Every structure is written in structure tokens, then in C-alpha cells.
Amino acid sequence: xxxxxxxxxxxxxxxxxxxxxxxxxxxxxxxxxxxxxxxxxxxxxxxxxxxxxxxxxxxxxxxxxxxxxxxxxxxxxxxxxxxxxxxxxxxxxxxxxxxxxxxxxxxxxxxxxxxxxxxxxxxxxxxxxxxxxxxxxxxxxxxxxxxxxxxxxxxxxxxxxxxxxxxxxxxxxxxxx
Amino acid sequence: xxxxxxxxxxxxxxxxxxxxxxxxxxxxxxxxxxxxxxxxxxxxxxxxxxxxxxxxxxxxxxxxxxxxxxxxxxxxxxxxxxxxxxxxxxxxxxxxxxxxxxxxxxxxxxxxxxxxxxxxxxxxxxxxxxxxxxxxxxxxxxxxxxxxxxxxxxxxxxxxxxxxxxxxxxxxxxxxxxxxxxxxxxxxxxxxxxxxxxxxxxxxxxxxxxxxxxxxxxxxxxxxxxxxxxxxxxxxxxxxxxxxxxxxxxxxxxxxxxxxxxxxxxxxxxxxxxxxxxxxxxxxxxxxxxxxxxxxxxxxxxxxxxxxxxxxxxxxxxxxxxxxxxxxxxxxxxxxxxxxxxxxxxxxxxxxxxxxxxxxxxxxxxxxxxxxxxxxxxxxxxxxxxxxxxxxxxxxxxxxxxxxxxxxxxxxxxxxxxxxxxxxxxxxxxxxxxxxxxxxxxxxxxxxxxxxxxxxxxxxxxxxxxxxxxxxxxxxxxxxxxxxxxxxxxxxxxxxxxxxxxxxxxxxxxxxxxxxxxxxxxxxxxxxxxxxxxxxxxxxxxxxxxxxxxxxxxxxxxxxxxxxxxxxxxxxxxxxxxxxxxxxxxxxxxxxxxxxxxxxxxxxxxxxxxxxxxxxxxxxxxxxxxxxxxxxxxxxxxxxxxxxxxxxxxxxxxxxxxxxxxxxxxxxxxxxxxxxxxxxxxxxxxxxxxxxxxxxxxxxxxxxxxxxxxxxxxxxxxxxxxxxxxxxxxxxxxxxxxxxxxxxxxxxxxxxxxxxxxxxxxxxxxxxxxxxxxxxxxxxxxx
Numbered sequence: 001x002x003x004x005x006x007x008x009x010x011x012x013x014x015x016x017x018x019x020x021x022x023x024x025x026x027x028x029x030x031x032x033x034x035x036x037x038x039x040x041x042x043x044x045x046x047x048x049x050x051x052x053x054x055x056x057x058x059x060x061x062x063x064x065x066x067x068x069x070x071x072x073x074x075x076x077x078x079x080x081x082x083x084x085x086x087x088x089x090x091x092x093x094x095x096x097x098x099x100x101x102x103x104x105x106x107x108x109x110x111x112x113x114x115x116x117x118x119x120x121x122x123x124x125x126x127x128x129x130x131x132x133x134x135x136x137x138x139x140x141x142x143x144x145x146x147x148x149x150x151x152x153x154x155x156x157x158x159x160x161x162x163x164x165x166x167x168x169x170x171x172x173x174x175x176x177x
Numbered sequence: 178x179x180x181x182x183x184x185x186x187x188x189x190x191x192x193x194x195x196x197x198x199x200x201x202x203x204x205x206x207x208x209x210x211x212x213x214x215x216x217x218x219x220x221x222x223x224x225x226x227x228x229x230x231x232x233x234x235x236x237x238x239x240x241x242x243x244x245x246x247x248x249x250x251x252x253x254x255x256x257x258x259x260x261x262x263x264x265x266x267x268x269x270x271x272x273x274x275x276x277x278x279x280x281x282x283x284x285x286x287x288x289x290x291x292x293x294x295x296x297x298x299x300x301x302x303x304x305x306x307x308x309x310x311x312x313x314x315x316x317x318x319x320x321x322x323x324x325x326x327x328x329x330x331x332x333x334x335x336x337x338x339x340x341x342x343x344x345x346x347x348x349x350x351x352x353x354x355x356x357x358x359x360x361x362x363x364x365x366x367x368x369x370x371x372x373x374x375x376x377x378x379x380x381x382x383x384x385x386x387x388x389x390x391x392x393x394x395x396x397x398x399x400x401x402x403x404x405x406x407x408x409x410x411x412x413x414x415x416x417x418x419x420x421x422x423x424x425x426x427x428x429x430x431x432x433x434x435x436x437x438x439x440x441x442x443x444x445x446x447x448x449x450x451x452x453x454x455x456x457x458x459x460x461x462x463x464x465x466x467x468x469x470x471x472x473x474x475x476x477x478x479x480x481x482x483x484x485x486x487x488x489x490x491x492x493x494x495x496x497x498x499x500x501x502x503x504x505x506x507x508x509x510x511x512x513x514x515x516x517x518x519x520x521x522x523x524x525x526x527x528x529x530x531x532x533x534x535x536x537x538x539x540x541x542x543x544x545x546x547x548x549x550x551x552x553x554x555x556x557x558x559x560x561x562x563x564x565x566x567x568x569x570x571x572x573x574x575x576x577x578x579x580x581x582x583x584x585x586x587x588x589x590x591x592x593x594x595x596x597x598x599x600x601x602x603x604x605x606x607x608x609x610x611x612x613x614x615x616x617x618x619x620x621x622x623x624x625x626x627x628x629x630x631x632x633x634x635x636x637x638x639x640x641x642x643x644x645x646x647x648x649x650x651x652x653x654x655x656x657x658x659x660x661x662x663x664x665x666x667x668x669x670x671x672x673x674x675x676x677x678x679x680x681x682x683x684x685x686x687x688x689x690x691x692x693x694x695x696x697x698x699x700x701x702x703x704x705x706x707x708x709x710x711x712x713x714x715x716x717x718x719x720x721x722x723x724x725x726x727x728x729x730x731x732x733x734x735x736x737x738x739x740x741x742x743x744x745x746x747x748x749x750x751x752x753x754x755x756x757x758x759x760x761x762x763x764x765x766x767x768x769x770x771x772x773x774x775x776x777x778x779x780x781x782x783x784x785x786x787x788x789x790x791x792x793x794x795x796x797x798x799x800x801x802x803x804x805x806x807x808x809x810x811x812x813x814x815x816x817x818x819x820x821x822x823x824x825x826x827x828x829x830x831x832x833x834x835x836x837x838x839x840x841x842x843x844x845x846x847x848x849x850x851x852x853x854x855x856x857x858x859x860x861x862x863x864x865x866x867x868x869x870x871x872x873x874x875x876x877x878x879x880x881x882x883x884x885x886x887x888x889x890x891x892x893x894x895x896x897x898x899x900x901x902x903x904x905x906x907x908x909x910x911x912x913x914x915x916x917x918x919x920x921x922x923x924x925x926x927x928x929x930x931x932x933x934x935x936x937x938x939x940x941x942x943x944x945x946x947x948x949x950x951x952x953x954x955x956x957x958x959x960x
Contacts, residue, residue, distance in 0.1 A: 057878070151856070
């Protein structure tokens with residue numbers, strides 16, 4: 001017996017609309033959306049951020065992976081309204097101040113991508129892994145990306161890309177210290 | 178110098194990565210045009226049914242739903258059927274009968290994606306279910322349910338095709354000392370590129386111009402198809418622009434024309450507004466073209482010592498409800514007659530019968546050229562069956578029989594001319610790399626302890642690079658490919674090619690070919706493809722044809738430029754052209770390195786100071802019709818351990834030795850092999866699309882259709898030999914599909930090898946834990 005707490009109106013087709021506030025890559029967005037709209041469609045259609053892709057609709061392929069309050073989620077299985085008041089991080093936010101994230105650099109250096117379609121979700125998952133575990137074993141990397149399907153690379157170079165990023169991140173952190 | 182310019186043989190980092198790693202790729206679903214409408218498709222829940230009525234009123238009552246299109250609406254436009262590549266036809270929308278589950282029944286056009294889906298849900302179709310036939314062997318029996326009532330021929334037989342010497346082969350079998358026979362089913366699978374198929378069609382009514390953004394591996398061919406199929410609606414080829422933007426994987430699934438494309442184009446032409454159709458994953462797996470579905474019965478005749486003599490193969494090919502195989506060869510079963518593989522059979526006879534069933538149409542490649550995996554799997558499995566029969570090590574049996582390197586170019590008994598090969602060298606390298614002899618010792622010891630370990634070999638020969646015009650065409654268009662190169666005054670280069678990358682890295686590798694030929698750094702070379710308004714006509718990327726065909730065109734176009742550049746160099750150096758030589762990526766007066774001109778200097782002169790009587794500019798075009806196909810090969814060795822409790826097969830090691838001739842970019846080639854191996858692992862152990870007796874698909878999503886994840890995929894080990902193709906301008910053979918072709922047999926052979934002492938001779942792929950566990954239980958060795 002869910003109770004509708006936020007103000008909602010009905011559209012012409014009878015679906016509800018709701019005003020939500022979602023912060024994407026640090027920028028706040030006030031939008032009114034149908035309650036049934038998926039987070040991935042909010043990002044892609046309403047906000048025009050097409051870096052996050054859709055590959056399956058069943059939470060299997062991970063092409064739509066984004067960070068929701070820092071945790072990786074598959075945005076094809078999250079309603080946009082569930083992200084109300086939360087922060088979302090997408091592939092578009094990985095590069096900061098013109099500097100590639102070590103994960104992005106790793107994918108380029110180690111040939112961790114081919115068609116590029118799974119890549120945004122794969123990199124977001126990798127970034128979340130490295131935040132939680134800066135020095136993952138190969139098995140830990142493989143487990144972390146086991147919810148992200150890639151049809152082109154056979155994963156070997158993706159694992160190497162993430163290892164590259166881990167190394168680079170540690171070196172940079174070491175350098176700072 | 179080669180390193181500095183990023184020429185052939187250098188692991189140049191990919192140019193295309195820059196946009197992909199930033200989420201700035203431009204895939205079809207990223208295209209958003211002003212006023213764009215959305216199309217969604219209602220599909221049949223039945224595999225065979227009469228449509229009694231379609232009620233669209235509730236759908237049309239939804240605000241935002243603008244139109245519902247049914248088959249009857251397409252009749253006046255003559256668009257209810259479309260031709261297939263196999264001289265058959267396929268329904269765009271049915272007028273009275275549906276022939277497979279998830280077949281398109283009606284299309285909804287709406288202002289928003291979600292509203293289009295609402296419209297689809299509101300369409301009410303009254304079906305009368307009809308009897309269903311899903312098994313092609315039953316479909317070919319007398320009295321079987323007729324799938325195609327629209328054909329004059331009132332049975333489910335599509336075609337019979339045979340090749341080889343039947344009488345001679347039969348005699349060889351009658352006289353043979355040893356005959357082994359194996360039935361194999363190579364199941365229906367789906368390429369499942371992570372990006373599904375889709376289109377944005379935009380028709381400008383004033384200009385009469387149709388622009389199409391489409392997930393297609395062959396944009397130019399699609400343009401011609403649209404002009405031929407919809408010419409009567411006023412579409413002319415010079416006013417059709419097909420753009421294949423970034424493509425999220427193809428593997429053969431984006432070669433065919435699907436009804437959704439036609440419906441979106443039709444809707445845009447009628448409304449004058451852009452229309453987008455993007456299929457979801459369930460639609461993609463259920464209704465898009467499948468691969469394989471071959472029921473094979475294969476026999477091999479040999480001497481007692483293992484000398485292979487004759488091969489006899491009979492196959493039933495399930496092509497679904499429409500013969501819509503993406504097969505541009507002159508042979509109904511594609512290149513299946515590469516089935517004699519790496520061995521010098523003296524006699525061979527192959528026959529294939531195509532059958533209609535109540536299943537989706539297809540017969541596309543799954544990352545291979547037209548039935549090559551089916552062939553390679555069959556012969557490499559059969560060789561192991563022979564090895565077991567005559568109790569010979571499978572590596573030794575292969576070494577004993579290989580076509581010797583001195584026999585190339587080698588004319589196979591079924592008619593192919595293999596360009597080059599050194600099969601023994603590849604197998605020896607694989608054996609040395611993996612430590613074959615030690616592994617056999619380990620296996621013998623483990624077997625004594627009851628542990629299950631297997632070693633499998635596959636020494637495959639591929640056939641790619643479609644293709645020579647004598648063997649291939651699409652709607653009569655020969656399968657050449659093209660390149661157009663323009664060198665600008667400042668020495669920067671624009672290359673446009675007729676193929677289209679779906680992840681292969683053309684923007685980098687084609688730049689490397691030109692860099693090598695012209696001595697211009699790869700960073701200064703832009704490569705464009707996939708836009709029919711700008712790129713020269715080509716037949717697209719599939720069948721590992723980009724490098725063998727468009728790569729040939731690119732090298733030759735560059736050489737044409739170099740010929741002209743040589744004349745300009747002679748002019749600038751005030752020398753006779755005969756005294757000019759190309760050395761160290763520059764033209765110089767023979768033996769005088771100080772008197773030289775770079776291509777950049779020559780390019781500037783081509784626009785500013787060219788010899789009198791010579792045309793200005795520095796550009797060339799080449800349309801390359803290859804003289805022959807190319808024949809990449811390799812030897813793979815797989816080691817598996819089997820869990821006696823669960824039946825799970827674990828790949829412990831997998832060594833892949835590939836020979837694709839000259840390598841343009843080793844990093845990219847290795848990546849292609851890794852991916853190909855993973856798409857070889859997939860059908861060997863996991864992927865299968867099957868149907869229940871009513872034609873219901875069993876597994877139309879990634880929960881049930883199991884793509885390998887990083888957890889199942891082993892750390893592939895690769896090595897190479899290099900045997901250039903003698904007929905290709907740079908000696909390259911193509912590599913995108915070799916591993917998918919070669920890997921399944923290595924894995925299946927390893928599993929059978931692990932269980933051979935129990936009397937196992939064959940297990941149909943995918944070799945699931947359930948199948949293995951049943952064998953273990955039946956033999957009383959399950960834990």
C-alpha cells in the first residue's frame with residue numbers, strides 16, 4: 001500500500017506526473033516527469049545526455065549503469081522519480097577539468113573497447129569498484145563487471161584497463177602523499 | 178620511421194576511442210530530430226495463426242497516438258511484402274496470416290516513445306491459431322503443416338543444393354578401411370550485439386529527399402534496396418541518404434532489412450516528419466535474424482593409418498518462415514563447402530536442403546562468413562571422432578593429414594583455391610605454447626584418480642573477404658569495395674571507404690594503410706565511412722571483408738596517388754621520373770638521399786606547382802574486385818576441467834594461434850581475436866535459442882539467453898604465425914571472425930576428450946552442465 005507523498009498530476013493518458021529534483025554530474029535539474037519514466041530515459045531524452053546506453057531492458061547487460069548516490073545501478077530498472085533528491089553520475093561526468101579519469105585513460109591505453117556501446121556502463125562500474133577497492137584482484141574486477149556484458153572485447157582487455165586505472169590512481173595518490 | 182608515422186604493423190591507439198570513452202558516440206538512438214515521432218510494433222503471440230480481425234480503435238483513442246499501420250494499409254502502397262537476398266520474399270506486415278511468434282502485426286506511430294508502447298498494448302487482434310511446425314526434419318515430411326501458403330510449391334522444401342562428386346565419394350566410402358559417422362546439431366543462436374537495431378527515417382517532402390540513420394553494416398546496399406523496393410513511391414537513389422552512424426556491434430545481425438526499418442521509412446515518407454524505431458531486446462532476440470540451425474550428418478572415410486580420403490555430408494537447414502539469409506554468395510548454403518577444412522580430401526560430396534518452419538527467418542552469420550563456422554565445427558569435430566576410432570592422438574592425426582605448405586595455392590576438392598597456409602607450423606606453435614605433451618601426461622594421471630580433464634584441438638581454415646564477383650553479388654551488384662583518398666595541400670588526408678566499422682576500428686587501421694603507402698603520419702589522416710552521400714559505393718562490413726576488400730582498394734588508391742606524386746617529385750627535383758625511387762617514405766633521386774621530397778611537399782606542389790599539362794590535385798579512387806577470397810587459418814588448443822558434481826565445464830587454458838596474413842595493427846587484431854573467441858565460447862557452452870512444440874521461443878532475453886560474462890570468459894592466450902595472402906595488395910587476410918569459427922570445436926573437443934574414456938564420442942553444443950551431468954550419472958561417475 002504505497003502512499004503517494006509527492007505532488008502528482010495525471011497526464012492525458014492517465015499516468016501520473018511528478019516534479020523531481022535530480023543532480024546529475026553535479027548539476028541540479030528540476031524536471032516534471034511521468035512517474036513511469038525510467039531513469040535512463042530521463043537522462044537520455046529529457047536531459048539529452050546520450051552517453052548512457054540501453055542494451056536489454058532486464059537489468060542484465062549493464063550498458064545503462066550509472067551511479068546513484070555513489071552506488072552503481074542499472075538505470076533501465078530505476079524510475080526517474082526514485083532518483084528524486086539524489087545524485088546521479090554518468091559517463092559524461094568522468095572527465096574533470098579537461099582531464100580524463102584514470103578509468104577512461106585505461107580503456108584507451110589497454111584497448112578496452114571496440115564498438116563503444118557497453119563502454120560507458122563498464123567504465124562507471126569500474127569507477128565504482130575502484131572507489132570501494134583501490135587495489136582489486138583480477139577476480140574482484142571480473143566479479144565487479146559480471147553484470148556488464150560486452151560482445152566485442154572478450155573482457156581480457158577490459159580487465160587490463162581497470163588494472164591500469166587502479167595502478168594509475170594509486171600512483172597519483174602516492175605522488176600526492 | 179614506421180613507428181613514427183604509425184604505418185602497418187604498429188599498435189596505434191585507436192582514434193575512435195576519444196568520443197566513446199567520453200560518452201560522445203553517436204548511435205542511432207542518440208539521433209533526435211525536431212518533431213520526431215516514435216514507432217512501436219505489435220507482434221504476434223502465436224507461431225502460426227490466421228488474423229481474423231485487428232481492432233485499432235482503442236489505440237487510436239490514446240492522445241498522442243497518430244496512426245496505426247496494418248498489413249492492409251500497406252497493400253495499396255505495394256509494401257506488404259519485401260524481397261529477401263535469397264530470391265524469396267518476406268512480409269513487412271501480414272494481411273491475413275502470421276508465420277512465427279513475435280512477427281510484426283501492426284505498427285503504432287505516436288508523439289512519444291511511451292505513448293507508442295501504450296498504443297501497441299491497446300491494439301486488439303483476434304487470432305485463430307493454426308498448427309505449427311518447428312522441426313525442419315518434420316517440416317520436410319509429407320503431410321507436414323504448410324508454412325508458406327503464398328508459394329506455388331505446396332511443401333516446406335526451399336531448395337536443394339549439392340556440390341562434389343557423389344559417385345566417386347560413394348565409391349571411396351564403399352572401399353574405405355575406416356568410416357566414421359557423426360550427427361551434429363548446430364543450434365539456432367542470436368548475435369545479440371549490445372546495441373539493438375533501430376532507425377530514424379526523415380523524409381523532406383519539399384526536396385523529396387529521404388535521410389535515414391540506420392543500424393546497418395551495409396549502408397550503400399541499403400540505399401539501393403530502398404530505391405529498388407520503394408521506387409514506385411517516388412524515392413530515387415540520388416535523393417536517398419543512408420547514414421550508418423556509430424554502430425554498437427553488428428556480427429551479421431545488422432545486415433538484413435527488418436520490417437521495422439521499412440515501416441519507419443514508410444511512416445516518414447507519408448507524414449513528412451522524422452520517425453524513430455528502436456527495438457527492445459526481446460524484439461531483437463525474438464524476431465531479428467538468427468544464425469545457424471543446421472542439422473548435419475557427416476561421414477569421413479580414411480585408411481587404417483588415419484590418412485583421410487573422403488568426406489560426405491548431408492544437412493537440413495532450418496531457414497524459418499522466410500528464406501532471408503544474409504548470404505550474397507551464389508550458393509544457397511553460403512561457403513559451407515569450405516568443410517574439407519585443412520585436409521587434402523580426394524573425394525567429397527556435400528548436400529544441403531533448406532526448409533521452412535514456423536520460426537523467425539534468417540540464416541545470417543554469427544560473426545562468420547556464411548556458414549563457415551558450421552563447416553569448421555563439423556570437420557574439426559569429425560577429425561576427433563576419427564582419432565578416437567583409430568586410437569590416435571588428435572594432434573598427430575591432424576599433423577599427418579594437413580595440406581602441406583608446399584601445396585599452396587591449393588585447389589580444394591570442392592572447388593576453392595586456398596591462397597596460402599602453413600597449418601603444421603600453427604599447430605606446432607600452439608602445442609609448444611600450451612605444453613601439449615605435459616598436459617597429456619597430466620591428463621593420464623588425473624584419469625587414474627577419476628578426475629575429468631580434457632584437451633581439445635581445432636585446426637581450422639576460414640574463407641573470408643567476399644568477394645570475387647564470380648562468386649558473389651547483392652541484387653546483382655558485385656561485391657567489390659572502394660576507397661577514395663584526397664591529399665589536401667598541407668599534406669593532410671581524407672580517406673573515405675565503402676565499408677562501415679561496428680567496432681573494428683577502421684578510423685585507425687585504414688589510416689595506417691594509407692600512412693604506410695604515402696608516408697604521411699596516421700594522425701594526419703581522417704577516415705570517414707557510413708554516409709552514402711559522401712563515401713564511395715561499397716558493400717559494407719561483414720564476412721571479414723573490410724580489410725580483404727576495402728583494405729585492398731585503399732592500398733591501391735594510395736598507390737595511384739603515389740604514382741602521380743612520383744611525377745610531381747621528378748618535376749620538383751628536376752629529374753627523370755625513371756630516376757626517382759620511393760625510399761624511407763619519401764621520393765628521392767636514386768642513390769641520392771639528400772635529393773628527396775616528402776609527400777607533404779609534393780601535396781603542396783600538386784596544388785601550387787604541378788608540372789604543366791598535369792591536372793592539379795592529389796586524389797584517387799579505387800573499386801577493388803578481389804581476385805580470390807582469403808583463407809585465414811589457425812590452431813586452437815583448449816584445456817578443460819569438469820566438475821563431477823555439477824557437470825560444469827571450466828576452461829583452464831585456451832591458446833589461440835591465428836594466421837591472418839599481414840597484420841595492420843597487432844593491438845586491434847588481438848582484440849578482435851579475444852572477442853571472436855568469446856563468441857566461440859558462447860555457443861559452445863551457453864547460447865541456444867529453442868522453441869517448444871507450439872513455436873514459443875524459450876529464452877528471449879538476457880536472463881535466459883546466456884551471453885558469457887567476465888566470470889565465464891577465460892584469460893585468452895594468443896600467438897601468431899604470419900603467412901601473407903599472395904593475391905592481396907598488402908598480404909592481409911581479415912581476422913574479425915576467425916576465432917568465432919575456430920573456437921567452438923576446440924572447446925567441444927576438449928569436453929568430449931575429458932569424457933572419451935566413458936565411451937562419449939560427441940555432445941551437441943551448447944554443452945550445458947545438465948548435459949554433462951547426465952552423462953556422468955549415466956556412467957556412474959557423478960559425485
